[in-house]
Amino acid sequence: MAKTLSRYVDGIVVRTFGQDIVLELAKYADIPVINGLSDLSHPCQALSDIFTIKERLGRLKGVTLAYVGDGNNVCNSLMYAAAKTGMNLKIATPKRFGPNREIYEDTLDIAKKTGATINLSMMQERQSKTVMLFILMFWASMGKEKETWKRKILFGKFQVNKALISLAKPSVMIMHCLPAHRGQEITNEALDSRNSIVFDQAENRLHVQKAILIRLLGGYK
Numbered sequence: 001m002a003k004t005l006s007r008y009v010d011g012i013v014v015r016t017f018g019q020d021i022v023l024e025l026a027k028y029a030d031i032p033v034i035n036g037l038s039d040l041s042h043p044c045q046a047l048s049d050i051f052t053i054k055e056r057l058g059r060l061k062g063v064t065l066a067y068v069g070d071g072n073n074v075c076n077s078l079m080y081a082a083a084k085t086g087m088n089l090k091i092a093t094p095k096r097f098g099p100n101r102e103i104y105e106d107t108l109d110i111a112k113k114t115g116a117t118i119n120l121s122m123m124q125e126r127q128s129k130t131v132m133l134f135i136l137m138f139w140a141s142m143g144k145e146k147e148t149w150k151r152k153i154l155f156g157k158f159q160v161n162k163a164l165i166s167l168a169k170p171s172v173m174i175m176h177c178l179p180a181h182r183g184q185e186i187t188n189e190a191l192d193s194r195n196s197i198v199f200d201q202a203e204n205r206l207h208v209q210k211a212i213l214i215r216l217l218g219g220y221k
Helices: 019-028 043-057 073-085 101-114 145-154 198-216
Strands: 012-015 033-037 064-068 088-092 117-121 133-136 173-176
Touching (some): 012 019, 033 043, 043 073, 073 088, 101 117
Parallel strands (some): 012 033, 088 117
């Protein structure tokens, strides 16, 4: 089927639950296959995030991020992004909700070459004192909607709010892939504050994904 599609289209963007579906499609397709989101990774989001950081700070290497919440697909991709660009990533998740262990170990090896650091913790306060950006995601992300009420209890302490922001640098920035669940992973006060750059981040999804298409479809030399 993938080869049949290639007669009519120049590329495929796959947004699906299973990473295995993305890999299977890429195996048989003879055109670019872009992972628009899977249960394991979300590279398009991570690329947009680091573009936003570079746009704001002018650099990536040495920048310290704090990821707060579920160690999900976005977290997995951010570990690769941080490791490859020399950023410092502090990940705060509830117990048993950390990122993929295999990806974590892989990114630690990459980080040795770039000078990046990737730390895991179950206490978000410990992650906050030196951070320049907070990055957060839903407590119950794709495929976990049935666990919403259970996760509200487990993730209650992993919220970006005024108290947490006060522990970081005054210039700390807040990022969220949106749409946000106000009052859950982030409070109104934090989301609407001067520290929030979520709408710039959302706009950059468009620009980065255009760049991905140009790069893969041969329009950029």
